[in-house]
Amino acid sequence: MAQATLTGDQLEDLQGFIKDWLRHTGRTQADLRRALHASSIRMPVLLDVLQRTYGRLGLAGLAEQLCAIEDLWQSEDGVFESDADGLPGLEASLGQLDLLLQEIRQDQQS
Template sequence: MSTLTSNELEDLQTFLKDWLRHTGRTQADLRRALQAGSIRMPVLLEVLQRTYSRDGLPGLADQLCRVEELWQSEDGAGGSDDAGLPGLEASLGQLDLLLQEIRQDQQP
C-alpha cells in the first residue's frame, strides 16, 4: 500500500487548514465528518492517510468531496441563512474538479 510522503502530508495539512478557514468550519467539524477520534490535526491526517493507503488519491479526493457535500447539506438544512452557500458551492466545485482531474490522470 502507498503512503503520503512528509511533503504531501504537509501540503494536505495546509490545504485542510485553508479549506476549513474558507468554509468557516473547524477541526471539530472535520473530526465529526471523518469520524476521527480527536480534533488534533495529526489524528485527522492519519484518518486521511488510511484512506489514501486504501483507495489512493481518487479515494482521498472523493472522501473530501463527501465531507463538503455533508457540510453543504447541513447548512441547507438550517434554512435560515443562505449567505454562506455560494462559497460552499464554489469550494465543492473546486473539489469536484480536482477529483475529475485525478481520475483523468489515472486513466491509461
C-alpha cells in the same frame, strides 16, 4: 502488497489544503473530526485518518471522501447549489474539490 503512503511534502500540502478548506467553509477541525469519525480534533490525528483512506483507496478515494464531507456539510447547513452564490468562498471550495477529483480521475486513465 504495501499500502501507499503520502510523502512528507504531500502531507504538508494536504494539511495546508485542509486548513484553507475549513477556513473558507466556516468549519472547524472538530467538524472534520466528526465527519471523519476520528478520535481527536488534532491535525496529526485527522491527517492520519486521511492517510489511511489514501492507503486503502488512493488519491481518488481521498478526494471522494473530502467531496462527500463537503456534501454532508452542505446538507447540514441547508445550502444547495442554487444558494452557493450567497456564501463567499463556498463555490470556490467546491470547485477546487471537483477539479481535484476530475484531475485525479484523468491521471488514473492515462
